[in-house]
Amino acid sequence: DIQMTQSPSTLSASVGDRVTITCRASQSLSGWLAWYRQKPGKVPELLIHKASSSQSGVPSRFSGSGSGTEFTLTITNLQPDDFATYYCQQYSSHFTFGPGTKVDVK
Amino acid sequence: EVQLVESGGGLVQPGGSLRLSCAASGFTFSNNFFIWVRQAPGKGLEWVSVIYTSYVTYYSDSVKGRFIISRDNSKNTLYLQMNSLRPEDTAVYYCATDIGLSGTTDYWGQGTLVTVSS
Numbered sequence: 547d548i549q550m551t552q553s554p555s556t557l558s559a560s561v562g563d564r565v566t567i568t569c570r571a572s573q574s575l576s577g578w579l580a581w582y583r584q585k586p587g588k589v590p591e592l593l594i595h596k597a598s599s600s601q602s603g604v605p606s607r608f609s610g611s612g613s614g615t616e617f618t619l620t621i622t623n624l625q626p627d628d629f630a631t632y633y634c635q636q637y638s639s640h641f642t643f644g645p646g647t648k649v650d651v652k
Numbered sequence: 653e654v655q656l657v658e659s660g661g662g663l664v665q666p667g668g669s670l671r672l673s674c675a676a677s678g679f680t681f682s683n684n685f686f687i688w689v690r691q692a693p694g695k696g697l698e699w700v701s702v703i704y705t706s707y708v709t710y711y712s713d714s715v716k717g718r719f720i721i722s723r724d725n726s727k728n729t730l731y732l733q734m735n736s737l738r739p740e741d742t743a744v745y746y747c748a749t750d751i752g753l754s755g756t757t758d759y760w761g762q763g764t765l766v767t768v769s770s
Contacts (some may be wrong), residue, residue, distance in 0.1 A: 635699075641687060643697040
């Protein structure tokens with residue numbers, strides 16, 4: 547089974563900041579990596595698929611990059627709506643979620 | 653409008669069984685794969701199971717041998733039969749599918765809460 551890790555586990559930031567979250571897989575994903583945002587009490591929302599493809603309707607401040615086993619999610623100009631928990635997910639072999647990164651207010 | 657509506661959650665004793673349903677509408681059900689994902693209170697997302705259009709199924713190690721995923725294309729409904737339930741199965745259970753052909757899940761239901769406790 548493919549294992550996923552994320553860093554950091556918590557990130558403190560301010561509105562307008564640029565933040566980066568890293569996700570690592572235990573084996574190559576061939577790009578089959580997605581990012582989700584989950585606001586408190588809400589359902590997860592797909593932000594990025596295929597490592598760097600933006601989901602329709604997602605603001606352009608969200609971008610993804612990476613390949614192989616290491617991937618990043620970057621949020622530029624952090625907005626109040628972005629204080630949430632972010633999960634990476636591999637779908638190269640079934641599905642696995644990372645443990646999550648909580649972005650909170652500095 | 654795409655809709656996924658889960659039902660069937662509730663309180664069950666350890667060792668008991670429960671069947672969750674996920675009623676789908678707004679798209680061609682038979683063309684899609686579906687997954688179940690759960691989230692224990694205050695915890696992260698955990699993939700539980702997947703069923704493909706071919707009816708091939710896979711499970712996480714934590715539920716293998718206890719849970720069964722199935723689908724009824726005639727009723728546009730996904731199921732999760734949960735047996736031998738344990739307190740650690742307590743979670744909100746979500747069904748999700750791929751509508752936009754992203755390859756992964758872009759539509760999720762609102763979830764149904766399963767509580768396993770005596």
